[in-house]
Amino acid sequence: SYVVTQPPSVSVAPGQTARITCGGNNIGSKNIHWYQQKPGQAPVLVMFYDSDRPSGIPERFSGSKSGNTATLTISRVEAGDEADYYCQLWDRSSDHYVFGTGTKVTVL
Amino acid sequence: EVQLEESGGALVQSGGSLRLSCAASGFTFRNAWMSWVRQAPGKGLEWVGRLKSIGEGGTADHAAPVKGRFTISRDDSKNTLYLQMSSLTTEDTAVYYCTTMYSSAFDSWGQGTLVTVSS
Numbered sequence: 001s002y003v004v005t006q007p008p009s010v011s012v013a014p015g016q017t018a019r020i021t022c023g024g025n026n027i028g029s030k031n032i033h034w035y036q037q038k039p040g041q042a043p044v045l046v047m048f049y050d051s052d053r054p055s056g057i058p059e060r061f062s063g064s065k066s067g068n069t070a071t072l073t074i075s076r077v078e079a080g081d082e083a084d085y086y087c088q089l090w091d092r093s094s095d096h097y098v099f100g101t102g103t104k105v106t107v108l
Numbered sequence: 109e110v111q112l113e114e115s116g117g118a119l120v121q122s123g124g125s126l127r128l129s130c131a132a133s134g135f136t137f138r139n140a141w142m143s144w145v146r147q148a149p150g151k152g153l154e155w156v157g158r159l160k161s162i163g164e165g166g167t168a169d170h171a172a173p174v175k176g177r178f179t180i181s182r183d184d185s186k187n188t189l190y191l192q193m194s195s196l197t198t199e200d201t202a203v204y205y206c207t208t209m210y211s212s213a214f215d216s217w218g219q220g221t222l223v224t225v226s227s
Contacts, residue, residue: 048211048215088214096171096172100152102153
């Protein structure tokens with residue numbers, strides 16, 4: 001089955017930039033979506049189709065992709081951005097959906 | 109505003125069965141593709157299965173760990189999505205989320221319902 005890897009954790013100081021990566025075979029050909037999940041809450045879609053922001057998501061959140069790595073970037077990080085972040089894609093060959101392993105973002 | 113409310117989570121013994129429901133409102137349910145996603149305690153997100161709208165075939169697909177044991181269905185007259193689970197094991201212990209789908213993304217989520225399978 002398709003495997004999507006993320007770093008387990010990222011630490012960032014307030015006001016700085018956090019970058020969360022998502023890697024997988026041939027990921028450049030797949031649409032990547034990103035979710036934010038705060039403790040005790042349901043996930044929230046924060047980025048879709050690599051770099052599109054749903055309404056209500058701050059412009060500080062941006063997405064990009066290069067080669068076999070997709071990246072969610074959070075600029076001017078705030079304490080409220082502390083959460084787990086998951087990337088996700090659709091695997092065309094199996095017609096199944098795959099989540100990344102998740103990254104815990106800690107605001108120092 | 110999209111609202112999804114899951115129910116039916118419970119403590120069940122290994123080998124048992126359970127049906128989860130997801131009541132939907134705020135959008136045209138009959139046209140929506142829907143999914144279930146689960147999260148075991150302290151673990152990441154795992155896709156469980158997807159159900160297309162009736163207009164697009166109404167077919168369901170399930171992830172390998174649950175295939176043959178879980179079945180997703182819908183009642184468009186009640187704006188409700190279901191997840192019938194059988195032959196449950198402790199590995200199925202998780203919070204189960206109902207989601208709407210925008211293309212291949214899960215764009216709205218319910219608050220989840222907890223299923224605990226005891227040995």
